[in-house]
Amino acid sequence: MSFWKMSTLQVSYARPSSASIRDANLYVSGLPKTMTQKELEQLFSQYGRIITSRILVDQVTGVSRGVGFIRFDKRIEAEEAIKGLNGQKPSGATEPITVKFANNPSQKSSQALLSQLYQSPNRRYPGPLHHQAQRFRLDNLLNMAYGVKRFSPITIDGMTSLVGMNIPGHTGTGWCIFVYNLSPDSDESVLWQLFGPFGAVNNVKVIRDFNTNKCKGFGFVTMTNYDEAAMAIASLNGYRLGDRVLQVSFKTNKAHKS
DNA sequence: TACGATT
Structure with a gap:
């Protein structure tokens, strides 16, 4: 007797590899330590569709390092987010944040x-x-x-x-x-x-x-x-x-x- | 150039 092992496949659309979505990844620093990933996304979502986001945390304490990433769907959205948010203070924050294009993660x-x-x-x-x-x-x-x-x-x-x-x-x-x-x-x-x-x-x-x-x-x-x-x-x-x-x-x- | 940070 034989049987089939059932498994689940995750399927998603591939994103087009065109110039319009290249370099749409942002590096954000100076974030309030209390800011959550959700709050970070809320702040940036006004400028476009967010593909991924991340807040870096201390490996031991788990507390935010005040640094994160936002990847937009399109380059133009990332550019607008820099214009709109770089040097700005999120509501409730005491220090302005820095928003710039992220470096390539590979060469380090x-x-x-x-x-x-x-x-x-x-x-x-x-x-x-x-x-x-x-x-x-x-x-x-x-x-x-x-x-x-x-x-x-x-x-x-x-x-x-x-x-x-x-x-x-x-x-x-x-x-x-x-x-x-x-x-x-x-x-x-x-x-x-x-x-x-x-x-x-x-x-x-x-x-x-x-x-x-x-x-x-x-x-x-x-x-x-x-x-x-x-x-x-x-x-x-x-x-x-x-x-x-x-x-x-x-x-x-x-x-x-x- | 007096206290960063690059998944």
Whole structure:
């Protein structure tokens, strides 16, 4: 006896691959963290038919990163949405959003490969701090450097209850470091080279001007371990790179004021 | 060019 295994096929119309729908994908940043995907679609739907939408979230906390994508049916709709929404404040929002055409998602693997290479333990020069005594000394060193009694994440290492707490530099995926005074022609490799020796680097980013593609003078480095990040900061803040003196600190939430 | 983010 034989039988047929029944299965379900999903069927949909193919979208025409014409120029009219090419590059209709938008990248949106500066979104309120509370904005849902539905609300994002509602905001953009006035400009045309939305094919897909997405809000990027932190892998650990699940909270919005304030960044998302909207793909319209047609290029012209995306263009109109940029005109209408770029630099605008959604109702209830305190900050304006940025709306621009998205980059092609394919070509971004080389950085990830580099990331793996530089996380290889035998590249670490000072080495990770394993011992409680070293941690204690490091914490005191940092307290002296900051001139204040700091909150020490060391005492709660390994706990997951940090989620939602506002600790400078801490993100769901590591410790985020702000690096200022990079030269205009800097690229990611300089950040890997500077920070890699101190331990596990998850990610580096040089912030560039959209038009000139030159570095805007700063960047970010995310490191896995607090001790290593703290040691990198203590060592690299004030470091002279070429004719520039770097300023290195944990990332803060707000723009610099002074 | 003083705190991003590219599925």
